[in-house]
Amino acid sequence: MFVFVCAGCGARLTVPLSQVALPAHAHQNYGNGVRLPVLMESGTFAVEPEPWGVPWRRWEEIDPDEAAARGIYAPVHALSDGAPGAIVIAPGDARGTVLVPEAGGGYCCGLDWGDGPNMACEECGLPVASRIDDCSLWQAVWFAADAVHRLPVADTDAATLSWTELLEQGQGTPPVEPITRWGSPNALDHWWSWSPQWEAAAGQALAHLLAASDGRPVTVPQGLIADVFQRALDALLPAVRPPRRAALAGPGLPAPDTDVVDIILVPTHPQTGEPWSPDGPDGPDGLDGLDGLDGSAGPGAVARPVPLPFGVWMWMAFPEPDLRLPASGTLPDGVLRDDPSTPSPHRLFQADPGTFQHTLVRLPAVRSPWLREILENLTDHTRAGLF
Structure with a gap:
């Protein structure tokens, strides 16, 4: 410390x-x-x-x-x-x-x-x-x-947690949360929306997904992951070539089928910022050749990594049961609440455009004309509701 x-x-x-x-x-x-x-x-x-x-x-x-x-x-x-x-x-x-x-x-x-x-x-x-x-x-x-x-500070060294220890803590970031207006008395003026942290994480990951696509369509797993990425991927990438397939990978998950998976969505360590690697101590064998996160594949690369903040990845990999609205008071052990479920957002998911741009301009792949065109038309894509 x-x-x-x-x-x-x-x-x-x-x-x-x-x-x-x-x-x-x-x-x-x-x-x-x-x-x-x-x-x-x-x-x-x-x-x-x-x-x-x-x-x-x-x-x-x-x-x-x-x-x-x-x-x-x-x-x-x-x-x-x-x-x-x-x-x-x-x-x-x-x-x-x-x-x-x-x-x-x-x-x-x-x-x-x-x-x-x-x-x-x-x-x-x-x-x-x-x-x-x-x-x-x-x-x-x-x-x-x-x-x-x-x-x-003497005698206060903070140990770096292993991926296994992070999983045991189980601290995921919920995708939906209440958003409050400035000046609202006691935070009463609020609405339920997609988490700003998720929108920023998606902006960062979407830039990496586009770079890893090489201009081909990309498919992601159905469910929450598709809600976050698929609409933007379908709109920004042409559908005229065979698609690349993305899958979640990381600690506690089975190794993806490397015959069909081209891109893996992996967590970054919340303390070090380093992405999870299948060749690490907590990773399976069989996804050799992962390079860095610069959007280019190294020799012998099988699957290209796309980073996600650990809390967002954790919720995608191990979604928690239907959340309940917080209520005051407690109940005896063994008694279940019947509080209403957390409301759903009233709009489709949109990645954060600022984080997307901040990430994409720092990837060498953005020099490609097709990717530069996406960047130059970011305002139009935002108006269209993709961001």
Whole structure:
């Protein structure tokens, strides 16, 4: 575990924290006037490896070779020239900081990235972080990488859980949840919708699925997985060639039939961010040749991996029984409730367009003309309800 201290005076700025993978929805902008919860679980932090935050440069100011050197292979609105390595934590885990409201931006309903850090060290006044709590953004505190130092906490090493241990914990992310408007008294103004985390995860995975398709149709298993992906895949990929078949793979599941499966949907480890591999200690043999997640198959590849956040993958692989609306009070052991089921969303599933674009422009496969065309027509696809 680690604590973060001010780079200027050494004052402690956080509680002890364990590192986890950066969530797929870290930079998601969801809906309009929506109140999103806290991004990070208390006691954890994650690192954004890329530059993020001010100053920004528009795409027209950036040489394509410079962008490619940074792993960006298609046009984006702007790229950050900030320092890489920003650290994100839950707001309640910050210590020894003061808010500087005039330094922040946003103020639609709260604070956003603005023109730079809006939190300062209480001891020396050094700007150290940005408090984010505006509508439609995940609430978080982002420390500037060059404003803090990370110090280990003695005798607090957090062990990396095995895939088997993660399965035993059984922490899946429900696909449907109540969404609340900003300013709603006691969260009473809400509706049941697809989970924003699922929409971000689907945006990320859909980009990888398209890259792995090589322009051929892709079929996914029936049920919830098809609800999430099939409509977009059918609309974005031509149906004139034999399809590729995708299947779930991962810990606790039987190995897919490699004679018919071309793509596997695998979980990423919530602590390390590494994708599950069938050649790992908890994986079966028989899916040799899996390369990275850059959209290209290596020599001898049999199935190409597509990453899913562990909680989303867990629910797809091991769906829980019909959820019930929460109710107060308890009942004796052995007595079953008859609470009503969780309402279904009132619309078809839509992948998050921002996460989709963020992922796709970072895959070398986007240089293909057919995939670049999908990216260039993203606004039209969003209007058509695919995103």
